[in-house]
Amino acid sequence: MMKSQFLLLLSAFLLAAAQDFDFFYFVQQWPASYCDTKRSCCYPKSGKPEADFGIHGLWPNYNGGSYPSNCDPDSPFHPSTIANLTSEMGRKWPSLTCPSSDGLSFWEHEWEKHGTCSESVLTQYQYFQTALNLKQKANLLQILQDAGIKPNGGFYTTEAISEAIREGLGYAPGIQCNVDKGGNRQLYQIFLCVDTSGTDFIDCPVMSKSARCDGLIEFPPFSSGLGPDHQEEEYVERSQVIRNMKSHFSLLLLSAFLHLTLSAALSSAQDFDFFYFVQQWPGSYCDTKRSCCYPKSGKPESDFGIHGLWPNYNDGSYPSNCDPDSPFHPSTIANLTSEMAREWPTLSCPSSDGLRFWEHEWEKHGTCSESLLSQYNYFQTALNLKHRANLLQILQQAGIEPDGGFYRKDAISEAIEQGIGYTPGVECNVDEGGNRQLYQIYLCVDPSGSDFIHCPVLPRQKCGERIEFPVF
Numbered sequence: 001m002m003k004s005q006f007l008l009l010l011s012a013f014l015l016a017a018a019q020d021f022d023f024f025y026f027v028q029q030w031p032a033s034y035c036d037t038k039r040s041c042c043y044p045k046s047g048k049p050e051a052d053f054g055i056h057g058l059w060p061n062y063n064g065g066s067y068p069s070n071c072d073p074d075s076p077f078h079p080s081t082i083a084n085l086t087s088e089m090g091r092k093w094p095s096l097t098c099p100s101s102d103g104l105s106f107w108e109h110e111w112e113k114h115g116t117c118s119e120s121v122l123t124q125y126q127y128f129q130t131a132l133n134l135k136q137k138a139n140l141l142q143i144l145q146d147a148g149i150k151p152n153g154g155f156y157t158t159e160a161i162s163e164a165i166r167e168g169l170g171y172a173p174g175i176q177c178n179v180d181k182g183g184n185r186q187l188y189q190i191f192l193c194v195d196t197s198g199t200d201f202i203d204c205p206v207m208s209k210s211a212r213c214d215g216l217i218e219f220p221p222f223s224s225g226l227g228p229d230h231q232e233e234e235y236v237e238r239s240q241v242i243r244n245m246k247s248h249f250s251l252l253l254l255s256a257f258l259h260l261t262l263s264a265a266l267s268s269a270q271d272f273d274f275f276y277f278v279q280q281w282p283g284s285y286c287d288t289k290r291s292c293c294y295p296k297s298g299k300p301e302s303d304f305g306i307h308g309l310w311p312n313y314n315d316g317s318y319p320s321n322c323d324p325d326s327p328f329h330p331s332t333i334a335n336l337t338s339e340m341a342r343e344w345p346t347l348s349c350p351s352s353d354g355l356r357f358w359e360h361e362w363e364k365h366g367t368c369s370e371s372l373l374s375q376y377n378y379f380q381t382a383l384n385l386k387h388r389a390n391l392l393q394i395l396q397q398a399g400i401e402p403d404g405g406f407y408r409k410d411a412i413s414e415a416i417e418q419g420i421g422y423t424p425g426v427e428c429n430v431d432e433g434g435n436r437q438l439y440q441i442y443l444c445v446d447p448s449g450s451d452f453i454h455c456p457v458l459p460r461q462k463c464g465e466r467i468e469f470p471v472f
């Protein structure tokens with residue numbers, strides 16, 4: 001009797017696990033748009049990729065717009081597992097980040113951040129094979145070219161691009177843009193939605209809202225034979241062509257363009273709905289199989305540290321990498337770095353001074369709030385919020401100590417609600433022994449960065465009823 005009850009519970013658990021996300025985003029990226037920004041790019045060690053859309057990732061998502069991430073620290077990336085796929089992945093899933101690489105670190109990131117959240121359905125090998133299969137089924141470049149939309153530096157409406165893909169695949173895509181060196185919006189990434197088995201494209205439960213693509217957007221060339229050293233001359237030549245094209249615009253079109261630009265500028269201050277202010281417990285970051293590395297300045301204090309201040313939308317999705325023309329400048333925050341090293345430390349390996357971590361946070365998240373907060377104000381605002389939300393003190397006053405004990409997740413949430421006045425989101429990870437532990441706390445903040453607010457949507461995370469609060 002007991003055995004049958006156990007098997008029934010195990011079966012229910014496994015069935016639930018298989019449904020722990022609602023759909024995949026399958027994301028393909030146009031390489032020229034990645035390279036044609038002020039940050040440029042580096043080709044893989046194998047050479048320049050083909051002039052074709054490349055895979056960015058296969059990302060589990062929830063219908064509400066939020067997504068799980070880094071779901072299983074006990075399932076690291078093993079290159080040997082996909083040894084017979086790497087040649088094809090080198091062509092269809094290339095890395096363009098600098099310095100040049102063989103792609104392994106990129107694929108490792110994709111597996112550990114996204115793939116581990118689908119391993120109830122797909123093994124590591126199947127995860128990458130599934131993405132390659134989807135790439136074969138969605139030949140975006142061919143679809144667009146068949147519709148007369150070519151990567152020749154011309155400008156096309158987002159509606160025309162979306163309609164062409166819908167006609168070709170049967171489902172409407174999400175379209176993400178970035179900005180080239182001349183300030184033009186350009187086609188960057190295409191999002192398609194896929195069922196949880198990774199087999200079939202589906203109608204998107206929620207469209208990605210990663211970047212504005214209003215009006216005409218450029219589809220830049222990825223010319224053969226040009227390496228990174230020649231990108232500047234290619235850009236100059238193409239910019240001259242674009243300038244010549246623009247000189248023939250009618251005054252009426254120019255007037256309309258200025259009107260749209262002004263409208264966009266006026267609305268940009270409202271281009272996200274709230275911030276997530278995220279603090280992280282260092283003991284839980286370090287107490288996993290991947291461990292951690294202390295900053296060059298030494299071991300951080302035994303206190304919650306800032307992870308980030310992240311603009312979000314009310315539906316759970318979020319903007320990212322909004323302004324390639326606004327890079328991180330350490331000199332801008334020179335008088336904050338000492339405090340940031342204490343309150344916003346990095347624990348990633350190898351040991352560092354934190355600058356790369358803060359650069360990532362600014363460029364991915366901070367640039368999406370710069371209509372309200374300058375780079376300096378963005379970091380200062382996060383520090384101010386940290387001082388107002390002393391999470392460790394709040395929890396200790398409620399008898400919840402970082403002593404390796406187990407506490408009810410609801411008790412942690414209630415203590416913070418009592419101390420701050422608003423319900424937090426609680427995120428867990430898994431320690432080396434397989435125990436769920438308190439990892440990150442999410443508080444919601446108004447768009448000005450001044451006041452905590454009720455969360456329009458809370459991140460969905462698996463924590464269980466009782467979770468560990470580990471020692472640091």
